[in-house]
Amino acid sequence: MGSTAFRLSWFPTFTSDRGVGWSGVNATDRDSLKAVLAKKYIKSKNMFFQKSHLAWLILLPIVSFIYDSRSVEPYQDVRFLFTVFFLSIHSILYFYKNDNIYFVKSRTGKLFFGAGILFSIWAVVTSFFAVNYYQALIPISRILIFGLLVYFMLASFSKIKSWAVYFKIFTLLVLFHAFVGICQTAEIAFTGVPGNWQPNGFMGHRNLFGSYIAAGLCFPIFLFVKEKGFWKWLGAVVLFVCLLAIAFSQTRAAWMEVVLTLLVLLLGWVGINGLSDVKHLARPITAGLLAFLLIVIVAVFAGPEVKSSIGKRLASFAKINAHGPETDEAVGSVQFRFRNWGQTVEMFKDHPLTGVGLDNWKVVVPKYGLGGYPVDAGLRVRARPHNVYLKILGEMGLVGFLLFVFVLITVAYTSVKNIFSKKTKKEDRYLFLFFGTGYFVFLFDMIPSFSVARIEQNILFAFFVAAILSLHEKQEKGKHVRPLYFNKIYCATLGFVHLPPPAPSPKRGEPALDAQNLKWRSIIIAGSAAILLYSLVMSFSRYKFDKNFKNIIDNNKAGNYKNTIRQIAKAKSIFHKLNYFGEPVELFSAEAYISENKYGSAINELEQALIYHPNSAKILSTFGTVYMTQREFGEAAPYFERALKFTPFDVSIKRELAVCYFNLGRYRACMELLQTFDIKGVGNLEAMYERSLEEVYGQ
Structure with a gap:
């Protein structure tokens, strides 16, 4: 009061x-x-x-469906911006409505947030050693926002009485996503949603789509196993639809995650009920038989194209090749991952302590060898190694990797410990099992894929983390917890900040609990405000950057180079230099200047672009084009040669370099280069080849 x-x-x-006031x-x-x-x-x-826990039932469904096709990356920017804005509103209401804010009490929770804070600090430190430190700004923001998501979810869940509403709403959510994917496969609806190979749902990428559905399988399975009546049978129907969508997604990681989900649930169920209780084992076994039935249905009734693709991807598990470019996409993608993983390890060996800096993998990896087909042909760029653990190892070094793994293991250990602990209430053990299953799916998906690359995946992952920690906090309630030596920690870290003085303490030399809470309240509010303000600036500027970037790309494709030149200043950003594919704005502005014969301006733009991405074959080849257009073949050839090291099967670069060699009188080099690709029917190249033969052999 x-x-x-x-x-x-x-x-x-x-x-x-x-004695009258207030107007009478x-x-x-x-x-x-x-x-x-x-x-x-x-x-x-x-x-x-x-009721604050219901906020997450609003956030996740909205975020997982919104997109903006006017941006280079239609999903990531707008969803991250919305999440930061939503979290800002939630935090204002939370701090305004709660005088005594939530404090993590369990040792597990303190270890999680303590290691997370150290991980965030190390992420900032490593960015100073990066080739392009601008690339670290958004990832740092996302790490901090993830921490805030877990904190506010924990605070919300501390008063939750029933988790049933989450299982029901999230079951409906994965049902709709799965339905969208099936409609895309049948080409009856949602085919205009932007993204790569369909079905990709509202995720823009079929890997993310498959992994998202796989992570959400725990929700319908829970309803099928634990609920009764309508919700029980709805869970069974949703489970079938989700498995069908996962099969059609042609995502091998998601297929393996279905098996992982069933195994984890089966082992956990045995741990809770024992082997003798056959009745309790019947439902998980039924779910496994349902999955088997689904595979039969897909094999019999799927269309020839889908059936062929699924067959190739199943066969690719046994066709892992180690050498040579592959044109078979299903087999080649497996080799592509292994090659990237090996190069990431080499990257770590060269930068064992600090790594190459957050989100700088795409900038540095071309130095470590070829990417395989179609990267080596210049048809695709490498944005990630398709392994989150190795990405952290390569970008943040050993220290960042160990902190990252420690944070993950802390939650995993807590989940497993409570599943098999007889001291934990049986109903809570079931919750630990199902939330832990979703959590383990994410941990597994980080090996062959990139599930945490998107904010909607991060929100679901944060939900599993917060749910496990919240349940554990309740289990630890009333137990003795090692005291927090507030004075020592406060004076050593944030004592320089002016905060309200401590109230009279019952023990000499120790602040009272109210004063201690007041100080930490101020620290948490100030820290949250700083994180949200930074993230709002970063997310909004990134969204604006990618929208303007998309206009530049569209103008160049349409040949409106004058419009590109007029919009260059607007498209450039103080904080962001590369788009999602590792391309700077300066590359496209240089192309516009070349088309307008403004070669000096084009060279200036490319010099700046090369600072942001010194290992880009596209930037180097464009540099060569500028000089070759001015018939400065001696200046152009070295740039084409450097570009060809990164994309040795790029025919366009080979063609330009052959022209340079021919005009420089290097006929043998020209002849040998023209022999590496098909020149039949290309008159000028055939003439160059004949002339080079004459000059070399006198024929």
Whole structure:
């Protein structure tokens, strides 16, 4: 009530000689009104605190469906911006409505957030050693936002009474996503959604689509196993639809995650109920038989194209080749991953402590060898190694990798420990099992894929983390927890910040609990505000950058180079230099300048582009084009040669370099280069080849 009185102290207290104030309201009525308002205020605060967990039932469904096709990356930017904005509103309401904010009490929770804070700090440190430190700005923001998501979810879940609403809403969510994917496969709806090979749902990438559905399998399975009546059979139907969508996604990682989900649930079920309870094992076994039935249905009724693709991907598990470019996409993608993983390890060996900096993998990896077909042909660029663990190892070094793994193991250990602990309530053990299953799917998906690359995946992952930690906090409630030596920690870290002085303490030399909470409240509010402000600036500027970048790309494709030149200044950003594919704005502005015969401006743009991405074959070949257009073949040839080292099967670069060699009188080099690709029917190249033969052999 003390804080309530403080909040109501702004009421007028003027009274006349007759004891009347507030335009005729007497003092007694005024006090009664204050009491009524105070009760309503407290009731509204309690209502918010009790219902705040429902915010995540709003955030995740909205974020997983919105996209903006006007951006270079239609999904990532707008979804991250919306999440940061939503979290900002939620944090304002949370801190305003709660005087005593949530503090993590369990040792596991403290270890999680402590290691997470160190991981964030190390991410900032490693960015100073990066080739392009601008690339680290958004990943740092996403790491911090993930931490805030887990914290606010933990605070919300501390008052939750039933988890059933989450399982029901998220079951409906994965059902709709799976339905969208099936419609895309049948080409009856949602085919205009941007992205790569369909079905990709509303994820823009079929790997992300398959992994998202696989991570959400725990929700319908829970309803199928634990609920009764309508929700039980809805869970069975949703499970079938989700498995069908995963099969059609042609995502091998998701297929393996289905098997992982069933194995984890089966082992956990045995751990909770024992082997003797056959009745409890019947439902998980039924789910496994349902998956087997689904495979039969797909094999029999799927169209020839889908059936062929699924067959190739199943066969690719046994066709892992180690050498040579592959034109078979299903087999080649497996080799592509192994090659990237090996090059990432080499990258780590060269930068064992700090790595190459967050999101600099795409900038540095061309130095470590070829990417395989179609990267070596210049048809695709490498944006990630398709392994989150190795990406962290290569970009943040050993320290960052160990902190990252420690954070993940902390939650995994907590989940497994409570599943098999007889001290934990049986119903809570089931919750640990199902939430832990979703969590382990994410951990597995980080090996062959990149599930945490998107904010909607991060929100679901944060939900599993917060749910496990929240359940563990309740289990630890009432147990002795090692005391937090507040004075030492505070003075060693944030003592320089002016915070409210401690109240009189019952023990000499120790601050009272209220004062301690008040200080940490100020620290948490200040830290949250700084993170959200930074993330709002980063997310909005990134969204604006990619939208303007898309306009530049569209203008160049349409041949509107004058419009490109006019929009160059608008497209450039203080904080962001490369798009999702590792291309700087300066590359496209240089192409526009070349088309307008402004070669000096084009060279200036390319010099800047080369600073942001010194290992880009496209930038180097464009540099060569500038000089070759001016017939400065001696200047152009070295750039084409450097570009060809990164994309040795790029025919366009070979063709330009052959022209340079021919005009420089290097006929043998020209002849040998022209022999590496098909020149039949290309008149000028055939003539160059004949002339080179004459010059070399005298024929």
